[in-house]
Amino acid sequence: MEKTTHVTSELNINNIKSFLEDIESFIFDCDGVLWRADEAVENAAQTIAFLREQGKKVIFLTNNSTKTRNDFLHKIKSFGIDCNIDEVFSSSYGAQVYLSKINFQQKLFMIGEKGLEEELRPLGLEIIKNFEKTNDGIDNVQHIEPDHSIGAVIIGMDTSYTYQKGVYAHKLLAENPNILFIATNTDPSYPVKNGKSLPGAGSIVTMIATSTGRKPNAIMGKPEQLLLDLILESHSLNRAKTCVVGDRMDTDILFGVRGNTKTLLVYTGVTKKEELPSFEYQPQYDTRTIGDLFTLFQKL
Amino acid sequence: MEKTTHVTSELNINNIKSFLEDIESFIFDCDGVLWRADEAVENAAQTIAFLREQGKKVIFLTNNSTKTRNDFLHKIKSFGIDCNIDEVFSSSYGAQVYLSKINFQQKLFMIGEKGLEEELRPLGLEIIKNFEKTNDGIDNVQHIEPDHSIGAVIIGMDTSYTYQKGVYAHKLLAENPNILFIATNTDPSYPVKNGKSLPGAGSIVTMIATSTGRKPNAIMGKPEQLLLDLILESHSLNRAKTCVVGDRMDTDILFGVRGNTKTLLVYTGVTKKEELPSFEYQPQYDTRTIGDLFTLFQKL
Known part of the structure; x- marks a missing residue:
């Protein structure tokens, strides 16, 4: 059911421009993408700043239910990443919105x-x-x-x-x-x-x-679609021009595959490149680290 | 794999004699067979006493890991059922035997x-x-x-x-x-x-x-085979002439089916008769309550 025929394209100097042109909004998983435990991933903050300069919408999404959106806002900012509270989504917040929506x-x-x-x-x-x-x-x-x-x-x-x-x-x-x-x-x-x-x-x-x-x-959490629908709706995003960025196949990439968004897998977290063939679905793009979006574009 | 072609025979006045002749030893699940919570099943004690009179070997087996064999011995006796400690097997005791066997x-x-x-x-x-x-x-x-x-x-x-x-x-x-x-x-x-x-x-x-x-x-517990092997070995029982008696298809009856023993399902516990067709494996015999072994034989 989740089988895709995509062959994953590695981001490089030749496709980075069209990749960025095709996408209006990025949904970032946080831990394993922007940071690892308490350490920032190299050029993560520069990449987010660069995407904002290019007019891209940026969303931060976490499955972690233990913290509030405000806690995450502070954490994101602590890595020098510019961020507003309405760009932050978590599974706990999803629970609030869900219960409100069903008028519980x-x-x-x-x-x-x-x-x-x-x-x-x-x-x-x-x-x-x-x-x-x-x-x-x-x-x-x-x-x-x-x-x-x-x-x-x-x-x-x-x-x-x-x-x-x-x-x-x-x-x-x-x-x-x-x-x-x-x-x-x-x-x-x-x-x-x-x-x-x-x-x-x-x-x-x-x-x-x-x-x-x-x-x-x-x-509430990825790979279920509730948070994706909520994000797309609340920010009026175009699904086909949205890219989910993550480090885990079974949560992040599956979330995007199910949601028919674009997907970008990075290798700074859980999934290793050699594990890709074992999955029935594949990301559309992959790259070593989120910082590559920034550095590849600089080389153009 | 666990598919059996047996059609379940209900115990009755016509087959009770040959049923008893074919079996030398009975392995009883306890809760749901001999008692329910704190209430004895009717004629359970009489059935056990009758089987002993007929020269049958009787074993009491429970998956419950919270009590010692001695606790179970006392519980069994509290329902007026005659019992010796070496006839009592539990998953906790199985753990002891297993760890000892592998020389842990x-x-x-x-x-x-x-x-x-x-x-x-x-x-x-x-x-x-x-x-x-x-x-x-x-x-x-x-x-x-x-x-x-x-x-x-x-x-x-x-x-x-x-x-x-x-x-x-x-x-x-x-x-x-x-x-x-x-x-x-x-x-x-x-x-x-x-x-x-x-x-x-x-x-x-x-x-x-x-x-x-x-x-x-x-x-350790049913339907895994460790305790069955342990019981058969320690009491030198003949597998083909042993009958597992239980109230649950997915633990007791599967335990016997996997172990190639005879099996008897009673309906004083978890499994209901109307649920039988939903299982791929079937008990060889069924009867309403364990007391039927005693009362049917009396009617002969």
Whole structure:
């Protein structure tokens, strides 16, 4: 279904001009593209500045649900990249927009970090997360009685996740088929410093999906299309003249392939060039690093 | 692969005698077969006593990793069922036997209840479970540094499971491909009273399998064959004359089908008769309740 016949073109001195002419807007994944952990990718800031000079629209998009859009704005700026809050999109913000769009008016049960809670707060709904902790042990946890007036369970990355929170989500979802199951994203792991990782939002989502036999009714993050539609709509972008730039095939590039945008893969993050043949879909363009957009154009 | 051509025979007055003549040993699943939550299934104790009178060998087997064999012995006896400790097998005990069989001599990291720990203790190995809890938050949990002299991660049902335990297991498994990943069982949920359930061992196992991209190297519980081999070997049972009795197609009956034993499905637990056609494999026999073995024979 996601099979594409594109052969990937490497950006070079011959195609950089037409590449830039074809594209009006760029949607950038952040970690692995503009920076790696706390280190800027070379010429990332210059590339963004250059694209703005060329009149391109620039959007910053992250699956990370643990921070607010404002946190990301500060992080982007900390690398010397010019940015406005309306150019920043995250899976937590996506959850806010989604719930608002479906006119959701009930209580929410949330498994997630503060960033998610802060993005949900503007909805003005009651958010339940810290129910009273009972003692551990099956005899105790089986008596956890969730508030059945809750209408949705939303799960993101949560470093204070416990079995008891899991029981609360499990009972809500297993005992009421009508309650909404929302995942911020399905990233299995969460990259941290030194090439290491932590269990990601997707691993917690999978635990509850497994225990309840339910699939999330909505997934906010890439490669799902909700955020793409939201970005295109809110900024009135032309889908065919938009390019998704990312370092991961299974989130970023798949996001663009599914969305029929142009796609550019960089090799400063997760996916390695030698892994490309193992994917059924391919990016339209690839290049070593985002800085190449700037340096190639300088050479013209 | 697990497709069988058997048509299921319902036990009745005409086939009960030959059924009993063909079988020398019975392996009983417990919850859903002999009792439901805290209530005995009618005539369960009489059936076991009757089978013993007929010279049959009786084995009690549970995937439940939270209790010790002794705990199960007491539970079985509390329903008036005669039982000896060497007839009781559980996934925790299986883990002990497995680790002993492969001559495992390193430290263990365990996610599980006391019952699992107590069954592992006879191995005389250092068991790590309560590492120092850091503060929550990504900046803190990313600095959890596991003891890399640990040689195996064993995961069972754990009502005191936390994200931090998950990080510990994740880092061990993600950063060292040689470390063993052992699951007590893969039951997605854990049945409790009133038809309700909790997230099961399998849901915790799946969280860590998802985050690390690893599959368990060994799974102790049904439908995996380790416990069957162990039971047949330790009691010198004839596989072809052994019958697995259970209430779940995907654990109990599949366990017997894979193991080429006879199989008997009862309808006092999870699987309903109308669900049978949806399975590719079938039990050889079915009957409403385990008490039918006793009552049918009385009618002869």
